[in-house]
Amino acid sequence: MKEVMKPSMRTYKRHVLVCVGSKCTENGEGQILYDALKDKLKKAGLGSGELRVERSRVNCLGTCKSGPLLCVHPDGVWYYGIDSDKLDIIIEQHLKAGKPVTEWVYHQGPNCEG
Ligand code: FES
Numbered sequence: 001m002k003e004v005m006k007p008s009m010r011t012y013k014r015h016v017l018v019c020v021g022s023k024c025t026e027n028g029e030g031q032i033l034y035d036a037l038k039d040k041l042k043k044a045g046l047g048s049g050e051l052r053v054e055r056s057r058v059n060c061l062g063t064c065k066s067g068p069l070l071c072v073h074p075d076g077v078w079y080y081g082i083d084s085d086k087l088d089i090i091i092e093q094h095l096k097a098g099k100p101v102t103e104w105v106y107h108q109g110p111n112c113e114g
Pocket residue numbers: 019020021022023024025059060061062063064065067069
């Protein structure tokens with residue numbers, strides 16, 4: 001029987017899922033945002049430490065409209081229409097300070113306190 005290695009994951013405070021699918025954006029804006037997120041998190045001090053943010057790209061979040069779309073877990077906060085400037089604000093207010101930016105939220109899950 002083939003041995004399966006257990007994957008590992010560093011501790012994180014929040015996980016940001018960025019949709020890079022083609023149904024919620026027309027010109028790859030989700031992928032551009034995802035690519036920018038790595039450096040933005042690092043510059044904000046969220047690449048390591050207590051508030052470390054994990055990021056993942058997904059092909060669809062199931063709400064295919066008005067992207068780029070982001071989902072922040074475990075808070076269960078879903079953002080729409082996010083560009084680079086808005087992402088900077090989300091990083092400061094939500095990912096660092098814990099306060100979702102309600103102006104761009106289109107859905108809140110059961111864990112959201114914002
Ligand atoms: S393609 Fe982005 S939510 Fe479906």
